[in-house]
Amino acid sequence: MLSVIVFSALAVIALASGIAVFRVDSMARATYALAVSFVAVGVMLLMFDLDYIGVITILMMVMEMAIMAIYMIMFMGMNPALMPMSMVHNKRWSAILAVGTFLLLAGGALLIPWAARTGSPAADLTASLGEAIMGSKMLVMLTVSPILFATIVAALVLANPRGRYDRWGDELNRPTPDDPQQGGLGR
Amino acid sequence: MNDIVEVNPGWALLAPVVLGLLALAGAALNGILVARAEGRSFRSGAVIPVLETARLMRQRRRTTVAADVLLWRIGCAGLVVTAVLKTAVIPVGPWVLADIPVGVVWFNTMDVFVWALVWLIGWGANSAHALVGGYRFLAQAVSYELPLMFALVTPAVAAHSLRVSDVVAAQQELWFIVWMPIAFVVFCLSVVAFSNWGPFATSASADIAGGILTEVSGVDRLLILAGRYALLTTGAAFAVALFFGGGAGPLLPGWLWTLVKTLLLLAAFVTLRHRLPAVRPERLAEVAWIIVLPAVLLQTLVVSIVVAVRG
Amino acid sequence: MAGHATRRVHVLVLEVPGWGETRMRVEAELARRGWAPAISPADADVLLVCGEPGQELESVCARLWSQLPGPRVRAAVITASDVASTLDRAVDELLDEASQQSDARTRSRRPAEPRDEIAHTEHAAHGSSSESTEPDMDMDMDMDMPKPGGIPLANGGPDRDGLEMDVLHVPLGPVLPHWPAGLVVRCVLQGDVIVSAKAEILPAAQPSGDGLVPDDRRPLADDERRRAVIRRSDAAASVLALAGWSFAAGRARRIRDAVASGTALLDVTADLDKLARSVARSWTLRWTLKGITVGECLAHADDGMGQSGSETVRGRLIGWLEEARRTARDDKAEGAYELQDPLALQRSRLGEIPRLLNGTDIATARLIIAALAIETAPVAQTPQSRT
Incomplete structure (x- = not known):
């Protein structure tokens, strides 16, 4: 209760x-x-x-x-x-979309004849969750994570207006980089 | 050492009291250090937190022009609440309030709340100095959070569990501090950083007239200052559970050992405060991402290999 | 309760240019009593005006006074010898429940709306109610814009990374911790980066007899040597405090106060040596101050503060401590060479500020200004220097 x-x-x-x-x-x-x-x-x-x-x-x-x-x-x-x-834009269409999505999900949740539980949850849900994600799907994880990482790095490189030639000079031979704000390592 | 057991939830009422007393001890030590440095007596320093509390209770609260009072007050009160919520998973000797299976992640979640709260304090006042303080904290948080996460993960890897009691039990033979020194140091520095303390207190420093503290007075200020000490204390207590074997120790009962170790570590944190120049966020970022993060990752790797080899 | 509440009073000091020695005496007295200097009006119980403020500083003072949360006391001190008695009276007033309650009743619960003329003249000291976000151009066009809380909205402008970002007009000073007396640097900020800055000094009503700068190079009398050591350790304390190293700053202040209270110069040399050594050796300080310079002009300026040809903030700091050591030992008579033409030097320093501060963040700017150690006092002696 x-x-x-x-x-x-x-x-x-x-x-x-x-x-x-x-x-x-x-x-x-x-x-x-x-x-x-x-x-x-x-x-x-x-x-x-x-x-x-x-x-x-x-x-x-x-x-x-x-x-x-x-x-x-x-x-x-x-x-x-x-x-x-x-805080709203395009009021009419977003309202229609939001209400539609809500009805769909709520209707689904209420109307679907959910199966009764068979078996019982694992003793350690965290561990079994980890095994479910990482065990048989390890190959997927191993593929996805480098791609994600590469995407992040690539996006940063594309977005950053200053490359190493801006920082270190055309010959890459400045003793310290020319940065608007000096970092902690001087590199 | 006996296994850690969950106690009756009624004891939860005691947790804030113990936390408050420990935090007060930390504040008193800070007062003593300040007083000694200014050439005054030991005793005059030890009472500083009491006097400051009385002073702030008597002071009026302020508002500023076009302040977002709701968010501001939430930020001010939130730090203490976060620290108290952390105590739920921290074992004291053989007892813990909630021995949840993901205690380590719980602790981490609570310190992420500090991100939001400090920024809200800075934002709510609608003051340039305060806002700069709030943003400084976020800039710092981006540097310390990932190393902190890996420092938290390392003991959990060794214990095969995110449950704090399992982490403590796994240290029966050897405290984790012995073979995870990098993780320990990174964890401690992160605790100091998220408590907005010492060299990492740039969001409340004098160069921006107190930063997030610029505009707060009275009970709001008291709550922020108390929250900082409380966060520092819970950080010390959690380090005891993660790296110092919890309540393990000879002669004394377990709960007393936890308190003693916590106080010692808290004293170390407090002493650090005035000893070092400020670590400004823009300087910290490079060091944190290029040196500290790989170092702590390496620590995790070493621990993982040891754990895997031993089976 | 009220008794305990007033045993650690926080005092906000408004130093008028020329009253540096009074301010130092106040700081020493606060440390002796176990009181604390307030870092902002919200933190203060007592507003203590050191000296006789001019008109502009007077209005700053009124504004600060309105920002004290209360219970609050306003006090003024003109001569260093009155400091202790003034503070005693202030604590009595703090404890006077009746007057504090009537003060609280007469105040509005709501903060004062920034009136237009104040927002424009920007005689602001601290924080929000003084923060004026006025647009820097197109004033007429923006008159129709909504002004929440009476504050006009910020305009955008290109920032140093090539993005467009809000510009905010924030004056730094004249009352900030570890800040030259009376100095106001009107900054245009993007985030915490200063895009442009203008510096001026708000003068005193009349010159003080306090801390006058000696202007010739005759062999130094004991009194002038003292003054030289005091000035250098005070400046060093400011830089150290802004660098966040409060214990070292505290040690510099104790040396300063010891000299000011009449301790023999030779007795402080040991402390000075120790401080200079730990400052020079600290690699964390070296790291945190790395690359922060105060420009080339100062290296050559014969100003008495910074003879060692040092142009970094750290170099200036170490230079001061070295000079203080030498002066205290009296190794060289010319140890305390004072300003030859204080006014010209002060002008050149003020003129340098916009260039030095451009593109720096507030933390760096504060360190640079502290390392310039601008002597704001002489302006009061020559009123025509005001622009």
């Missing part, structure tokens, strides 16, 4: 803060309302005894929102701390 109440409360929090993302008029509040929503979802996952996924959801989302706040503010053309602004 208690767990039903807590779960419903968390669901309400997740939904309400999700709605708040579009109702508040400040970048920072929208970002952290989204974080609250995700934290509530993470705690709900914890209630399913999915410890690792729940905790890691909270960790990733809070960190992501902290970083996102920087980017959102960095790319805004004005001082968004002070400027009340609308």
Whole structure:
């Protein structure tokens, strides 16, 4: 009974803060309302005894929102701390899409005849999760991670306007690089 | 040493009290160091935290023009809350409040909250200095977080578990500090960094008029300062569980050993404060990514190989 | 409770140019009592004005006063000998519940909205209510823009990485920790990077008799040698504090206070030696200050502070400590060569600030300004220097 109440409360929090993302008029509040929503979802996952996924959801989302706040503010053309602004664009289509997606997922969750559980969960869910991801799928992981890493590096190289010739001179022979801000290693 | 057992959740009420006392001890030590450096008596330094608490309780809170008061107050109060939530997975001798299977990740999650909270303190005040402070912390966090994660992972790899009690149990023969010195040092420095302390306190430093502290007064300021000490304390206590065998030790009972080790480590953190020049985020970044991260990865690799060879 | 609450009072010091010695006495007295210097108005119980502020500093003072959270006390001190009694009176006033309560009642709970003329003249000292985000051009066009909280919005501008970024107009000073008295550097910031800066000094109402800079090179009397050691250790303490090394800064301040209180110069040489050695040896300090320079002009300027031809911040710091050691030992009579033409030197320093600060972040800028060790006092003696 208690767990039903807590779960419903968390669901309400997740939904309400999700709605708040579009109702508040400040970048920072929208970002952290989204974080609250995700934290509530993470705690709900914890209630399913999915410890690792729940905790890691909270960790990733809070960190992501902290970083996102920087980017959102960095790319805004004005001082968004002070400027009340609308958080929605293209209202009609996004509303249609959002409601449609919600109905589809909620209808699916309610209408699908879920199978009854056979067997019992593993004693250590974290370990079995790890084996499920890493065991038989190791080859996929080994392929995906270098590609992801290479993508990140390539994107950075493309985005960075300053190459090593800008830093070290045309002959690459400056004793110290010419940087707008000196780093800690002098390289 | 006996296995670690979960205690009645009622004890959770005691956890903030113990945390508060330990943090107060840390603050008193800091006061003593300041007083000795200024040529005053030992005693006058030890009472500084009490006097400061009384002073801040008497002071009025401030607001600023166009402040985002809600987010600001959340940030101010949040640090203490995060530290208290951390205590849930920290074993004291044979007892722990919640021996969850992912205790190590829980600790990590709580210190990621500090990212958000410090930035909110800086943001909420709508003040240039405070905002610079908030951003400085994020810039620093980007440098310390990955090394911290690998430093946390290393003991977990050796213990085959993310459960803190398993990590403690795995150290029955040999404390992890002995064969994971790099992970230990990186963990300690990260604790100092996320507690916004000492050489890593650039987000609250004098060159930006106190940074995140520029505009806060009264009980808000008290909560931030207390939160910093509380984070430092929980960091020390967690290091004891991860690297110093938890409550293991001769003669004394386990809980006392945990407290003694925690206090010693906390004293080391506090002493570090005034000894070193500030490590500015833009200087830290290169060092953290080019030297520290590979070093701690190497540490994890060595530990993994040892664990794999031993089976 | 109130008794405990007033045993560690935080004092915000507003130093008027020319009252450096009074400020140092205040700092020494605070350390002796176990009080603390406040780092911002929000941190302060007492606003202590050292000296006689001119009109502009007076308005800064009023603004700071409005930012103290309360209970609060405002006090002024003109001569160094009055410091202790002024602080005693301040703590009595802090404890006076009736007057504090009436002060609290008469204040508005809400912060003062920045009025337009203040936002434009930017006589701001600290923080938000003084932070003015006025656009630097197109004022007429922006008049219709909404101004939340009475603060106009920031405009964008190209930044050093080729992106467009908000520009924010933030004055640094005149009241910041470890900051030259009366100096205001009006900065245009992108993030915490200074895109352009303008420096000026807010003068005192009248010249002080306090800390006048001697202007000739005759062999030094004991008093002048003292003053030379005090000036150098005070400047060194500022740089060390801004570099975040508070223990070393504290040691420099203790040496300064010892000399100021009459300890024989030879008795502080041991401490000075120790400090100079640990500063010169610290590789962490070397690392944190690496590459931060104060420009070439100073290496040649015969200014008495920085004879060793050093142009990095660290070099200046080590140079001062060396000079202080030599002066304290009286190895060379010309150890304390003071300014020949303080006004011209001061002008050249102020003129250098925009160039030196351009493209630096605030932390570096603070170190550079501390390493310039601008003597702001002489301006008060020659009012025509104001622009």
